[in-house]
Amino acid sequence: MSQIATDYDAKPAGVLEKAVNGHRLTAAEILCLYTLPQNELRAAAHEVRLRRINPELTTYSIGGNIDYTNICVVACRFCAFYRAKHQDGAFTLTFDEIARQMEDLRRIGGRDVLLQGGINPDLPFDWYLDLLRFLKSSYPEIHVDAFSPEEILGLERLTGRDALHILSELKDSGLDGMPGAAAEILVDEVRERTAPTRMRTKDWFRIVDSAMQLGLHNPWVGMVTGFGETLQQRVLHLITLRDQQDRGLELYGSGFTAYKVWPARLEHTRLNGEPYQTDDDVIANEYLRDVAVARLALDNIQNHRAVWRTMGFEVATQALRSGANDLCGTGSINAINACIEAAGKDLPDPTETLIRQVRECIENAGFTAALRDPNYNILARH
Ligand code: SF4
Numbered sequence: 001m002s003q004i005a006t007d008y009d010a011k012p013a014g015v016l017e018k019a020v021n022g023h024r025l026t027a028a029e030i031l032c033l034y035t036l037p038q039n040e041l042r043a044a045a046h047e048v049r050l051r052r053i054n055p056e057l058t059t060y061s062i063g064g065n066i067d068y069t070n071i072c073v074v075a076c077r078f079c080a081f082y083r084a085k086h087q088d089g090a091f092t093l094t095f096d097e098i099a100r101q102m103e104d105l106r107r108i109g110g111r112d113v114l115l116q117g118g119i120n121p122d123l124p125f126d127w128y129l130d131l132l133r134f135l136k137s138s139y140p141e142i143h144v145d146a147f148s149p150e151e152i153l154g155l156e157r158l159t160g161r162d163a164l165h166i167l168s169e170l171k172d173s174g175l176d177g178m179p180g181a182a183a184e185i186l187v188d189e190v191r192e193r194t195a196p197t198r199m200r201t202k203d204w205f206r207i208v209d210s211a212m213q214l215g216l217h218n219p220w221v222g223m224v225t226g227f228g229e230t231l232q233q234r235v236l237h238l239i240t241l242r243d244q245q246d247r248g249l250e251l252y253g254s255g256f257t258a259y260k261v262w263p264a265r266l267e268h269t270r271l272n273g274e275p276y277q278t279d280d281d282v283i284a285n286e287y288l289r290d291v292a293v294a295r296l297a298l299d300n301i302q303n304h305r306a307v308w309r310t311m312g313f314e315v316a317t318q319a320l321r322s323g324a325n326d327l328c329g330t331g332s333i334n335a336i337n338a339c340i341e342a343a344g345k346d347l348p349d350p351t352e353t354l355i356r357q358v359r360e361c362i363e364n365a366g367f368t369a370a371l372r373d374p375n376y377n378i379l380a381r382h
Contacts, residue, residue, distance in 0.1 A: 027236070042318075045323030052302065059325065063114065071117075072118025149182050185234070194227045226276070259294055261290045
């Protein structure tokens, strides 16, 4: 990082033109982006997006998230999801419970599902293989992305085998892809402070590389901000992801399909009250800047996603004019059902409502909404 800091003041001029004209930015130049007026930065990122991807369409998908267990022994300080094995609220879904969520997904025309969970040492490797076989035999039309690099590391420790073999067996049992989750900020100093027992950067890249080697789909990779990381550390995160993408595409013809950034929500975690927590306006502002910076920095990742779940539709609309070309779709069936239960009433069809809101958000950003499949093939225009 000293290299970035040394060059920082040297080249602020011309960085946006360089990026818009399709030239790769150095780490120092990416850091410079954070000093530029936000309207210029976001306009340049939007211009790059218009040049690289169909300028009329913004895509969305209909998919679901299934959290199969919240029992976890890693206990990240920023996580409000996990529970210890005997703690109130701890769960591991049965295959029947997972099937019910898959039926919900099928009912709304879902095409992909993302399964993730905690690091639960009580689940044997065969449980994962059986789950994938069950999903593929019962729901062959639904693309299955599952298990973050952290979960694969947990399986390495459980089985004594390496990621390449584990992922290979999972793939043979029906795994279509592995998400680039568990990245947050890929700088060990940040990880040690916020999640002392979480996987380190070296293991994350090793496991992602194994997945790319096997040609597994990677639906997205991301950055989670708001852990008191420096801008240099965000830049380092972007540069190392870009390097991995180069490597995956060159060696294996396989890489990250999309990138997304979102801010950490620390209110119900052990990091609540840390001095770097900020208010919503600051978070939204920073989020839009990070969306634009990523579009200009990650010249080898085609799709950049805007998130509405953490940011709301209004900010997501702005993100779609700041470099993003895809809007995270229906997301979590769990969350939808939880909303219905919390409301204590029969809502008409919350999923239909959600899909309508997603399309409106895209239209408000000035694009035609297009339903896509997991590989970004267009299925329908609205
Ligand atoms: S590994 Fe995942 S589920 Fe476990 S504590 Fe960390 S973020 Fe939460």
